[in-house]
Amino acid sequence: MLSLLQFTAGLLLAFLKPDITLLENKQVTFKGNLEASERYWDLGALGASIPSDWSSYRFLILEVKASTPQRFQLKIYTSEGVSPLYVHAFQNAWVRAVVPLQMFTTPPGHGSTLSDVFNKQRAGYFMFHWGPYMPVNQVKAVGVAMPEPIGDPTVEIRALRLAARSPGDAVLENDPLVDLLGQWIRDQWPDKVDHLEELQNAWKQEETQLKPGDFGYCKFGGYRSTQAKATGFFRVEQVNGIWWIVDPDGHLFFSAGADVMTPRMETPIRDRQAVFSQLPPPDQVPTESERMRPEVSFFHWNIIRRFGTSWENPWVDLTARRMAAWGLNTAGNWSSSVLFDSQRVPYTVPLDGWNTQQTYFGLPDVYSDEFVKNCEGAAQLQCAKRKKDPYLLGYFIGNEPPWPGREEALAEMILSGPDTATRREFQKQLTAGDSSDKRKALALLFRLTSFLSTWE
Numbered sequence: 001m002l003s004l005l006q007f008t009a010g011l012l013l014a015f016l017k018p019d020i021t022l023l024e025n026k027q028v029t030f031k032g033n034l035e036a037s038e039r040y041w042d043l044g045a046l047g048a049s050i051p052s053d054w055s056s057y058r059f060l061i062l063e064v065k066a067s068t069p070q071r072f073q074l075k076i077y078t079s080e081g082v083s084p085l086y087v088h089a090f091q092n093a094w095v096r097a098v099v100p101l102q103m104f105t106t107p108p109g110h111g112s113t114l115s116d117v118f119n120k121q122r123a124g125y126f127m128f129h130w131g132p133y134m135p136v137n138q139v140k141a142v143g144v145a146m147p148e149p150i151g152d153p154t155v156e157i158r159a160l161r162l163a164a165r166s167p168g169d170a171v172l173e174n175d176p177l178v179d180l181l182g183q184w185i186r187d188q189w190p191d192k193v194d195h196l197e198e199l200q201n202a203w204k205q206e207e208t209q210l211k212p213g214d215f216g217y218c219k220f221g222g223y224r225s226t227q228a229k230a231t232g233f234f235r236v237e238q239v240n241g242i243w244w245i246v247d248p249d250g251h252l253f254f255s256a257g258a259d260v261m262t263p264r265m266e267t268p269i270r271d272r273q274a275v276f277s278q279l280p281p282p283d284q285v286p287t288e289s290e291r292m293r294p295e296v297s298f299f300h301w302n303i304i305r306r307f308g309t310s311w312e313n314p315w316v317d318l319t320a321r322r323m324a325a326w327g328l329n330t331a332g333n334w335s336s337s338v339l340f341d342s343q344r345v346p347y348t349v350p351l352d353g354w355n356t357q358q359t360y361f362g363l364p365d366v367y368s369d370e371f372v373k374n375c376e377g378a379a380q381l382q383c384a385k386r387k388k389d390p391y392l393l394g395y396f397i398g399n400e401p402p403w404p405g406r407e408e409a410l411a412e413m414i415l416s417g418p419d420t421a422t423r424r425e426f427q428k429q430l431t432a433g434d435s436s437d438k439r440k441a442l443a444l445l446f447r448l449t450s451f452l453s454t455w456e
Helices: 004-015 114-118 196-209 288-292 298-307 312-326 369-386 407-416 421-429 436-455
Strands: 020-029 038-042 059-066 072-078 081-089 095-100 125-128 139-145 154-163 235-239 242-246 347-350 392-396
Touching: 020 038, 020 139, 038 072, 059 072, 059 081, 081 095, 095 125, 139 154, 196 298, 298 312, 407 421, 407 436, 421 436
Parallel strands: 347 392
Antiparallel strands: 020 154, 038 139, 059 095, 059 154, 072 081, 072 139, 081 125, 235 242
């Protein structure tokens, strides 16, 4: 066995290991066809000093500038296949991305949605990896690719290197990238405004042009020309073999909406304050998330510019009028309670608080007494106050679950985890025989049970 001194010395040597440069000063233009959408470099052609075994390193450090907001792939080619990492970097700005090599080798095991399991937000970019995962002890090449590129975008790589330690993610620019209206400075698009007065003129023009569209909707957003049983609330019914939502007045209803209709669209500013030419004034009341991690809302700042500090009623009115003009009839998940309480549009709300302390990719310990108690508490706290509201379309109890296609990983997480009611139930079901197919089936049953139990 290694002594403590030997172990410490090994860690120190690994930490002091020099970086290995793989690429420098490369530029790739993507032309929108299969042959030109990918470029790779064989390690052997890059230099004899470049190792194929990367297992003793911890990071890939990428200094990159992309001409487009489109995401691109950083690929590692190994003896077992290709492992692609998606990178979505600030447009037309140099950023340093510190990518843990573990993202290529090991599936993530924590989180409750696709977003927080796979997406990793950093100072000047975000990245995600959906597999396949493989060892990095026999790497043959590195490359970049862009699926379905638009407009001949370019990706410039100033440096790509292997490293044992992280220098930290960073935006490598000295000039601001976001203007005082919250717009990206280093890009142009139709209707981008150059100054506040231009935006104010656009607001005035909208006030005169915004008219209700002719979509055949009733006040609840259902089709006036149809009729089923009216119950005073939204429900579902099968009509001529097709399942429909039926609105409170009995009209068939097709939900057409958007999520996150809210007066605040929050932007994280931690570790990247310098990219903003001016931040919203501090006299805005910070949200709870802003207190937990610094964030600002340029959207809310612009609403205050438009309507003043008494913005709530004018914003609700504008939002409802826009929905009527655009053919939208539903305020989707995570929208504002200010909009719900106005009784102007149908809405959905997320039901929170029903999960348990022990979760598996966001799914609860469904066989536990804690789950039953939490469901009842969440219903009393959140559903009771809205149970008589005819504009309530329904509740969301989850979002973008990360476990479809990963049932075996979910089962293994349950069986190898702490002693829980769900683990005991799984073990009981496997006493008569354990197989991959049975584990998948049990994981599917577990998922179904959790969702049905939440709605009982």
